[in-house]
Amino acid sequence: MGDRWQVEVDRSLCIGSAQCLHHAPDGFRLDAGRQSHPVDPETDANEKILAAAEGCPVEAVTISLLGSGEPVFPPEE
Template sequence: MGDRWQVEVDRGVCIGSGMCVNHAPAGFTLDSARQSHPREPETDANEPLLTAAEGCPVEAITITLLTTGEAVFPPEE
């Protein structure tokens, strides 16, 4: 069984660039105010979601392991 992730978007930081939707259309949607929302806040780990988080120009997306809360992105320093 693979890892499960908790995906969150800080809508106070999100600028609505849409990069997350471009990288992971199955993972994110933009609302009428162009704020990003994860389609499934708890989801199986997958590369498009990680790519979307890494590509967010303001780092509004965080991903943590659902079981432990350990940071997947952004990585802990």
């Protein structure tokens, strides 16, 4: 069984660029205020969600391992 992720969007950082939608159209939605939110905050690990987090120009998307909270993106330095 693969990893499960907790996906979050910091709405105080989100600028509504929709890059997350470009990378993972099934994983994110923009609300009426053009703020992003994950469709399913608890999801199976997948490359599209990771690409969405990496492609966010303001790093508003964070991913951690469900259960342990260990960071997936951005990685700990």
